Amino acid sequence: MQIVHTLAELRSALTGRGRPAFVPTMGNLHPGHLSLVERARELGEICVASIFVNRLQFLPHEDFDSYPRTWEADCQKLRDAGCHILFAPREQDLYPEPQTYRIQPDPALADILEGEFRPGFFTGVCTVVMKLFSAVFATTGGGVAVFGKKDYQQLMVVRRMVQQFALPVEVVAVDTARAEDGLALSSRNGYLSEAQRQQAMALSLVLQELARAARSGSVPLAELEARAMHELAAKGWEPDYLSVRQRHDLCPPADAQALTEAPLVALGAARLGSTRLIDNLEF
Ligand code: PAF
DSSP: OEEEOSHHHHHHHHTTSOSEEEEEEOSOOOHHHHHHHHHHHHHOSEEEEEEOOOGGGSOTTSSTTTSOOOHHHHHHHHHHHTOSEEEOOOHHHHOSSOOOOOOOOOHHHHSSTHHHHSTTHHHHHHHHHHHHHHHHHTTTTOEEEEEETTSHHHHHHHHHHHHHTTOSEEEEEEOOOBOTTSOBOOGGGGGSOHHHHHHTTHHHHHHHHHHHHHHHOOSOHHHHHHHHHHHHHHTTOEEEEEEEEETTTOOOOSSHHHHHHSOEEEEEEEEETTEEEEEEEEO
């Protein structure tokens, strides 16, 4: 695996290597990330992963400084997974001058759910993803980018950005990797204490129950969502939201028929101690 840091090195490493399939990450890799790499290897002629902890997508009180950085282990995992190129820009490589231009995603999609509780998060994500796409795809005439469904809203925001800017990138989604008890794999799971880890699957269980009850259509959705919030809070969590949305636009189901028939997704974010986890379930 070739490791490169600058845009120029990356572009030179990509020259003549065919269509890239790209997996952007912030490192601290777990089997969920590696499943994205595996998919990328199937989809592209050359598999590129990036590791960059993007300051722009963290709020001042969030965990940018303490975000787990596990460089040696990450490199080994990517090598073992058959990644061809690791792009690991330093801050000055990606943002050589203060990044004063930003990509402002559609507020209808980006200011709800995660965006409501992490204002500016998707602006930070879009700005870095646009820059990473420019790094990987500008000289290759496009390619594939692989994202996990665990960050469901991020996937949708990026998809819409690609569509709106007519970027030559095919965005491919991969299902969430889960631990045996159902907990969605996440770098932030490492913050959980042993006792918290035992309770952490409650988030996915509550979402499953919310999805099941919502589909039956017999109780108003707002009531079910409030009940789910209450249930999670009773287990010691502090939920930000638990909500059922239409898959195509993340708006609440348009009517009773949409609730019982349309492709929907139940999304949730909640804090267990100081660790904030997200999860979702399509149904
Ligand atoms: O999902 C992530 O790890 C990050 O949001 C991403 C897409 C790498 C952008 O920093």
